[in-house]
Amino acid sequence: MTTIQSMAIKSLYEQDFYEWLQTNINLLRERNFADIDLENILEELESMGRSEKNALKSNLRILLMHLLKYKYQPEKRTNSWVYTIIEHRIRLGDTFTTSPSLYRFFEEIFNESYQNARKLAAGETGLSINEFPPESPFTVEEVLNTDFLPSDKN
Structure with a gap:
């Protein structure tokens, strides 16, 4: 995936949370760790713990x-x-x-x-x-x- 595609995934976080989630799940299943939105995934995991x-x-x-x-x-x-x-x-x-x-x-x-x-x-x-x-x-x-x-x- 190109840097532009990685940036598009990160922008999904603000635009369409569910699509962002599904995209990152698929990337993780494919073991495509380079393109996941790690920063927002970590934020969401921390938020889940607080919740x-x-x-x-x-x-x-x-x-x-x-x-x-x-x-x-x-x-x-x-x-x-x-x-x-x-x-x-x-x-x-x-x-x-x-x-x-x-x-x-x-x-x-x-x-x-x-x-x-x-x-x-x-x-x-x-x-x-x-x-x-x-x-x-x-x-x-x-x-x-x-x-x-x-x-x-x-």
Whole structure:
């Protein structure tokens, strides 16, 4: 492939992402490493890693918030809360199935995510943030346990 053709492949990145992707996949399959758009491929791979981490963080935060609401507002429990708890456990399970190494990241961000979940739960419930303990009342194992639902606050 000429330099002009290589430049055309790089310009596809901005013009037609899917075509750029397919072109680079074909070049990789052909082992034509000289013509792939390495710079943008690396950028996309890094972005994929960030996206996976951000999705994990978001799912954990939502799950923790709903576990807090379930525990600290038992009189307002709804099937929707249970559904959300189940859904986000499934999402986390799917993440750990496809990317087991992200479990370490999950453990690293657990406490930070809990603090954010406290803020979200306080904002959504109208309860003071002090109603929710400063440390998670749930273990990592409980959070991921598909059969666990917290008991009332006492």
